[in-house]
Amino acid sequence: MNRPDRPVDRDFRATLKRQRPCLLWFTGLSGSGKSTIANLVEQRLAALALHTYLLDGDIVRTGLSRDLGFSAADRVENIRRIGEVSRIMVDAGLIVITAFISPFRSDREIVRALMNDGDFIEVFVDTPLAECERRDPKGLYKRARAGEIRDFTGIDSPYEVPPAPTIRLQTLRASAEECADQVIAHLAAHGHLRPGMV
Amino acid sequence: MNRPDRPVDRDFRATLKRQRPCLLWFTGLSGSGKSTIANLVEQRLAALALHTYLLDGDIVRTGLSRDLGFSAADRVENIRRIGEVSRIMVDAGLIVITAFISPFRSDREIVRALMNDGDFIEVFVDTPLAECERRDPKGLYKRARAGEIRDFTGIDSPYEVPPAPTIRLQTLRASAEECADQVIAHLAAHGHLRPGMV
DSSP states (O other): OOOTTOSSOHHHHHHHHTSOOEEEEEEOOTTSSHHHHHHHHHHHHHHTTOOEEEEOHHHHHTTTTTTOOSSHHHHHHHHHHHHHHHHHHHHTTOEEEEEOOOOOHHHHHHHHHHSOTTTEEEEEEOOOHHHHHHHOTTSHHHHHHTTSSSSOBTTTBOOOOOSSOSEEEOTTTSOHHHHHHHHHHHHHHTTSSOTTOO | OOOTTOSSOHHHHHHHHTSOOEEEEEEOOTTSSHHHHHHHHHHHHHHTTOOEEEEEHHHHHTTTTTTOOSSHHHHHHHHHHHHHHHHHHHHTTOEEEEEOOOOOHHHHHHHHHHSOTTTEEEEEEOOOHHHHHHHOTTSHHHHHHTTSSSSOBTTTBOOOOOSSOSEEEOTTTSOHHHHHHHHHHHHHHTTSSOTTOO
């Protein structure tokens, strides 16, 4: 969004915040660890006095998407709106972090297409289904297996693995803290943080 | 949005940015001077190294609300979405500035209700219709009078004057610069800027 009529533009806002804004889009199965790692990443960035915002389902579903249900079309529209809000917030100079299952490749590609090149960082939290189901922190897999929840990702609705994620986190091999470190290291290596910051 | 599970919360983000976030909601007729004054306000806040974002129709209509038309219901939904995005961005610690005609009191009240007390600052750009029509910067009044545009606010669709705006700007009596000063003075007087800043 380059707007010559706007003296206060993206570059100004990014410079003021001393960071290169981007969108860290966490994707993965329910129970994979997305929210836990996303929260750790935000805390580390905050400790470096960087300007972040974490968008999650609670914020979106009770507000911007409160008119949407869980039909296929409504889920696509929900992800589109999250992408649009992320685009605006990245334009505002923020490092935006989202944590949504976002199981369909086409939806993630819609969001990627909204962003400038290099702004979209796809973070695949690669935890096997069996492990997610073993953890089952909210008891949702149990309910889905019992037929109480329909169209549950991994059970009776597909999760399309990202073919080439920007970052792949394997939570069976690394702790949530180590995964967060991996994300921070990526941001540092790709110029989103100031040199020498981490 | 108080979230005990979120160590990086609104207060943290506001403190990092050294400001008290809020939403400056400009309302007024087409051609009243909303965008001009909103841009000046943003430039002054930026000169003070404050963290702002200006949401306008171009950004919203080409993105978040691209699925919406101009029916009465779609206009309400457009304003609601702008309110929801503003709420998120204020939560992110920003001073958010919007410039939309927003002619209906009920719509503005929807947005006010989304915000915490004191976060919603209604800025009424009070320019008489005759003067807006005389200025007609985009030639829209001429087209509306010719019947080429229907439901045009002030011509064949009402503008409901805010009964008690937080700030009232009278552009026939003060220049755009003076109006911007009035907004900045209000922010300073109500603790949104650091003492001694202006």
